Amino acid sequence: MGTPLGDFIRARRDSTQPESLGLPDRGRRRSPGLRRLDLAARAGISVEYLTRIEQGRDRNPSVAVVNALADALSLDPSERNHLRYLTKITGGECSAHTRPAPPRRDVRPSVLETLRLLEPGIAMVTNRLGDILAHTSGYESVTSGTGLLDADTPNLTRYLFTDPRARTYFADWDDVADEQVFDLWLAPSVENSEWFTAELAPTTSPDFTSRLNRHVVPQRGALRLNHPSGCELRLLRETLELSSGAQQLVVFLPADERTAHAVDQLPRRSPSRLRAIS
Known part of the structure; x- marks a missing residue:
């Protein structure tokens, strides 16, 4: 059985072309990327x-090897x-006995x-699992x-992989999907991440599991949204880690004047009706 560490190293090896590292082309091979x-x-280690390490039979490589x-x-x-x-959580897997449980909301x-x-800005409180825990009226307006x-x-992660509307709403759906899946690895605890993935995997396509095991580190550029009103929004994101360490405050800012104007035209409900989801 593999480990997150082994999966990541193997995925990076498969996606690395020898010539990018100055290595000679050794001809055709059965699998792409860098040879083991x-x-x-x-x-400087043995094959x-x-x-x-890649197969998960060694879970505790030294810092020097990593x-x-x-x-x-x-x-x-x-x-x-x-x-x-991944080295840290892989080394602790064997001693983890805590039963997976939903995170606090x-x-x-x-x-x-x-x-x-x-208010009336666009902001929300979320966690690494994608739960939307609270939001402003501005956030509701851009998701209406x-x-x-x-x-x-x-939950944003569940929405991305189970609601077909998500692929239209997010202009760069593949990039956003990689971001959300990557964040599952950074959940407040391995147990919470395991709980969520166990719940989500049976209801999604194999694409979810494939992305989870690829460990694509996202770039997090501007977020492009195709709003149902017909306008395209480009939003910059500022993510602030809250002191609890388990939640984030995400603020969305218009990336250009056209987006700022479009956001101003969207209908909003009263800011006094700020929604907290428990």
Whole structure:
């Protein structure tokens, strides 16, 4: 059985072309990307040891080995951080006995007050699983008619993979899907992530599981939305980690004047009716 660490290293090896690292083209091969032999040589470890890591038979590589693999794959800073995180959670898997349980959904009163101060802007409180826990009227206006907030407990990840309207609403659906799946690895605890993926996997296509195991580190550029009113919105995102460490405040800002004008024209309900979902 594989591990998140092994899956990530194998995925990066498969997506790395030898010529990008200055290695010679060794001709056709059965699978794409970098040969295990070449990666092991660049990292200064044996092929047998690399195989054990990729297959999940070695769950505790040293810091030196992890850094050597990061150098050998030419990972960028975000990918290196993710590699270290996966090393940490992979090493703790064998000793984890906590039964997976849903994360807390309550939002602190001070955070709700912060949202009120952001009215009539576009903002929400979420967690790494994609639960939308509270939002401003501005956020409701840009999602109106999409079905995202229709559920009693709306969740962006579930919406992306189970509601066909999501593929129209998000102009760059593939990028947004990769972002949400990646964030499951950064959930407040491995148990929460396991709980959510176990709940979601049976109701989605294999695409969800495939993206989860690819470990694509997202770039998080401007968010492009096809609003049901017919306008295209381009929004920049500022994500602030809340002190609890389990939730984030996300503020959306128009990326251009056309978007700012379009947002101003969208109907809104009274800011006094700020919604907190429990």
